[in-house]
Amino acid sequence: MPVPEIVESFTGQVNRITLGATKEQGGSRSSTITIGGAKNVVYGGSVDDASERPVIAIDVIDTAPEDWPEPLFEPYKDVAASPTDWAKKAVDEFGADLICIKFDGIHPDKADKDAAHAVKVTDDVLKAVGVPLVLWGSGNDEKDNQVMPKVSEAAKGENCLIGTVTEDNYKSLTAIALADNHHLITHAPLDINIAKQVNILVSDMGFPLEKIVTFQATGALGYGIEYAYSIQERQRLAALGGDKMMSMPMICDVGYESWRVKEAKLADAPGWGPVEDRGPMWEATTAICLLQAGADIIRMRHPKAVAVVKNFIDKLWS
Amino acid sequence: MILIAERINGMFKDVKQAIADKDKKVIQDLAKRQTQAGASYLDVNVGTAAADQQATMQWLVETIQQTCATPLCLDSQKPDVIAAGLKVANTENGIILNSTPLNKKTDDKILDRYIDMANQAGPKAGIIALTMDKNGVPQDIDTRVAIAAEIVSKAADMGFDPQRLFIDPIILPVKVPDAQAQPTNILAAMDQIKLLADPAPHMTVGLSNISQGATERSLINRIFLAMAVSHGLDSAIVDVLDEELMNVVATSEMLMNKQIYSDSFLKAYKGT
Numbered sequence: 001m002p003v004p005e006i007v008e009s010f011t012g013q014v015n016r017i018t019l020g021a022t023k024e025q026g027g028s029r030s031s032t033i034t035i036g037g038a039k040n041v042v043y044g045g046s047v048d049d050a051s052e053r054p055v056i057a058i059d060v061i062d063t064a065p066e067d068w069p070e071p072l073f074e075p076y077k078d079v080a081a082s083p084t085d086w087a088k089k090a091v092d093e094f095g096a097d098l099i100c101i102k103f104d105g106i107h108p109d110k111a112d113k114d115a116a117h118a119v120k121v122t123d124d125v126l127k128a129v130g131v132p133l134v135l136w137g138s139g140n141d142e143k144d145n146q147v148m149p150k151v152s153e154a155a156k157g158e159n160c161l162i163g164t165v166t167e168d169n170y171k172s173l174t175a176i177a178l179a180d181n182h183h184l185i186t187h188a189p190l191d192i193n194i195a196k197q198v199n200i201l202v203s204d205m206g207f208p209l210e211k212i213v214t215f216q217a218t219g220a221l222g223y224g225i226e227y228a229y230s231i232q233e234r235q236r237l238a239a240l241g242g243d244k245m246m247s248m249p250m251i252c253d254v255g256y257e258s259w260r261v262k263e264a265k266l267a268d269a270p271g272w273g274p275v276e277d278r279g280p281m282w283e284a285t286t287a288i289c290l291l292q293a294g295a296d297i298i299r300m301r302h303p304k305a306v307a308v309v310k311n312f313i314d315k316l317w318s
Numbered sequence: 319m320i321l322i323a324e325r326i327n328g329m330f331k332d333v334k335q336a337i338a339d340k341d342k343k344v345i346q347d348l349a350k351r352q353t354q355a356g357a358s359y360l361d362v363n364v365g366t367a368a369a370d371q372q373a374t375m376q377w378l379v380e381t382i383q384q385t386c387a388t389p390l391c392l393d394s395q396k397p398d399v400i401a402a403g404l405k406v407a408n409t410e411n412g413i414i415l416n417s418t419p420l421n422k423k424t425d426d427k428i429l430d431r432y433i434d435m436a437n438q439a440g441p442k443a444g445i446i447a448l449t450m451d452k453n454g455v456p457q458d459i460d461t462r463v464a465i466a467a468e469i470v471s472k473a474a475d476m477g478f479d480p481q482r483l484f485i486d487p488i489i490l491p492v493k494v495p496d497a498q499a500q501p502t503n504i505l506a507a508m509d510q511i512k513l514l515a516d517p518a519p520h521m522t523v524g525l526s527n528i529s530q531g532a533t534e535r536s537l538i539n540r541i542f543l544a545m546a547v548s549h550g551l552d553s554a555i556v557d558v559l560d561e562e563l564m565n566v567v568a569t570s571e572m573l574m575n576k577q578i579y580s581d582s583f584l585k586a587y588k589g590t
Contacts, residue, residue: 196580204585238578245586246578 010240013039014051014296015210015247019098019183020132021159029158030130033097035296036249041236042294043316051249053317054291056306057134057299058096059255060086062121063105063113069265071279075303083121084128091129094303095310098161100134101125102256106147107138115150122154134251134299135162136185141169149176156180161251161297163187164215167198174202185251187215190227192234199245212248213297220257220264221286228252232293252290255301258283280304288312319567319576320553322391322414323357324526326378328365337368337378345378346385353388355558356588359414360386362403363393372402379403391416391446391555397431404439412442416555417486419450420465420472426452429469433476444482446522447473449507455488457500462487462507463514470514480515484522484553487511491530492538501528501542505549512550521546522553540566547574564588 016037021027038051064080065073075094079085083101090096103118105111125133135151137144149172152162163185165173170186177184186202188195195216203209214235219228238246258264264282267275283305287298291313300306325348328334336344349360360382368374371394379390383406391414392403400415407413418432425431429447436443447469448455449462456462466485473483487504490497504523512518528542529535540563543554547570556563568587571577580586 193579193581196578196586197582200580200582200586234578241576243578243586245580 008040008044010040012240012242012244012247013037014236014239014249014294015212016052017183017211017213017249019134019159019161021157025159027158028126028130029132031132032159033132038236038239038294040240041233042292050317051294051296054296054298054313055097056095056309056313057098057100057251057297058090058094058306059100059102059299059301060090060125061105062101062103062118063111065104069259069275069279070267071265071276072259072302084124087125087129091131094306096131096306098132098134098297099125099129100136100299102136103138103144103147103151105138106143107140108143109140110138112143115147118147118151119154122151126155126158133158133160134185134297135160135182137164137173141166145169145172148173152176152180152182155182159183161185161213163213165198165202167194167201170198170202171205174205174207178205178207183211183213185213185215186248188217190217190219190224190231192216192231195231195235196243196245199248203245209244209248213251214246214248215251215253218252218254218257218286218290220254220261221282221289222263223257223261225286225289228290229293232290232295236294249296250294251297251299252287252295253299254283254287254290255299255305258286258305259301277304280308284308319547319571320358320520320522321356321558321567322359322361322416322522322553322555323352323355323558324361324524324555325352325557325559326360326382327363327393328367328374329363330365334365334367337364337374340377342381342384345381349382349386349388352558353386355561356564357388357558359389359391359412361391361393361416361555364399371396371399375399375403376406379407383408387411389413389442393417395419397425397428397435400432400435404435407439409439409443412444413439414444414446414484415439416446416484417448418445419448419452420468421452423452429472430476433473433478436482437476437478442482444484444520445478446484446486449485449487449511455490457503459503459506459510462503463510466507466511466519467514470519473519474515480519481517483519485511485519486522486524489523489525489528489542491532492528493530493532501545505545508546508549508551518550520553521551522555523551524555526555526557536560536562539563543567544570547571 020029020032040049105113164187186198264279364374389412529538
């Protein structure tokens with residue numbers, strides 16, 4: 001049976017953005033990363049309509065994680081106390097396109113580290129690796145408002161992706177990201193209406209829409225992935241329809257979400273297969289699913305999962 | 319929604335006077351204000367007062383293009399006036415030729431001429447065709463749909479993409495005696511016209527005509543616009559400077575799920 005050729009053309013497209021700045025551009029990155037630019041749905045239309053190749057940001061935690069399950073901690077056990085060694089390993093051995101420094105350690109309920117610590121980690125990682133950075137706060141509004149502006153300043157000129165800002169807490173980080181010329185992550189809790197509202201709010205402060213990446217929140221396989229998928233898909237369709245407030249590339253937090261679920265980490269589960277494989281499979285499957293919804297940057301953790309997803313991207317975006 | 323801004327029309331006193339005085343400022347000011355208000359296209363109509371309609375059309379087109387790059391909607395039922403405007407118009411961002419009936423007693427091939435001119439004006443050029451023929455403007459649903467079907471079929475025969483075709487079912491002033499059945503007739507006709515091709519042709523109306531001579535003009539315009547959007551209207555020739563009307567456009571599009579809701583949806587619509 002012949003396969004009908006269905007061609008649908010759209011008037012809008014996803015913004016194309018470049019992260020990182022080389023020496024010539026005022027930074028110190030050895031390379032930059034360009035994402036976005038899709039003119040059609042994922043795998044729709046001609047090759048020219050496809051987005052730039054999606055990229056993987058491997059998480060580096062600013063303080064050694066204490067609650068990671070054994071199979072996830074194992075590949076990082078020799079570098080967990082050193083963000084610089086961790087970042088180097090992620091880039092050199094695991095092939096990270098970007099490093100995402102996740103500042104869990106500044107959270108008041110965790111290590112409650114101060115801004116000096118966060119700035120040092122940022123400086124050190126910038127010196128240790130040449131890839132562009134994502135700088136991600138702890139999720140505690142008050143502490144993030146104290147610390148993340150300092151982190152932004154420490155990375156000035158490096159054209160990082162910094163976040164996240166929400167409907168209720170966007171002013172300080174938006175202002176500093178604008179001043180330091182970074183890209184910004186707008187964050188909504190699996191709610192497309194709030195996602196659009198946050199973009200309007202930061203845009204009202206004069207932040208360029210073309211320098212925003214959206215984070216719709218992520219649900220892992222079996223734990224709300226369908227909500228994340230359908231919202232991302234809807235954002236892509238809005239972008240293709242010409243909605244300038246929704247034409248941003250998207251980032252997903254697959255590593256953290258995948259390793260929270262019991263299926264990924266429960267060791268004593270006869271019949272579920274070996275726990276060493278289950279977690280990476282859960283993470284890889286979640287990532288690949290969300291790539292099909294149009295994600296442009298995926299935050300990941302386990303090197304085996306990263307390898308599977310990189311292989312998938314290589315096959316489809318080559 | 320594809321909004322065609324109506325104000326650069328020689329039927330308005332200020333524009334008529336500006337044409338007589340060759341006063342560019344009035345025209346350029348309207349062009350800028352309508353663009354800022356969210357116009358997708360600027361309608362350009364020389365009106366009836368100009369002695370030389372072709373030269374006036376060219377003067378208006380050149381005057382507008384000196385101040386903004388918003389695509390134009392050349393508005394005349396005389397093909398020669400449209401042709402004159404096209405000679406000087408920048409069609410790179412698109413243009414609409416407004417408007418032609420299916421046919422006229424004096425010119426059986428007028429629709430063909432508009433389609434030919436649009437084809438020569440590039441791949442983004444569209445036309446507005448009225449559901450009107452040599453017998454005049456129909457009052458009933460069926461004749462409107464039958465004429466629209468002939469227009470769609472003629473466009474298809476000439477290889478003209480239905481997405482470049484705008485059908486205008488012609489609104490009559492509601493105040494005219496016995497015309498109060500027309501709004502519902504038009505909505506019913508629109509329901510059928512949008513099924514004539516896949517993808518459907520665009521549907522447009524000269525909105526302000528419905529309230530011609532009536533009181534509460536803006537209110538009548540707004541309410542009918544919202545009703546028509548729910549029947550598939552995706553374009554209209556409107557007063558984009560009427561802020562309340564523009565809010566109705568944004569709200570209708572949001573309620574029809576064509577724009578994603580946000581708490582600042584009115585502001586978001588203006589930004590898109």
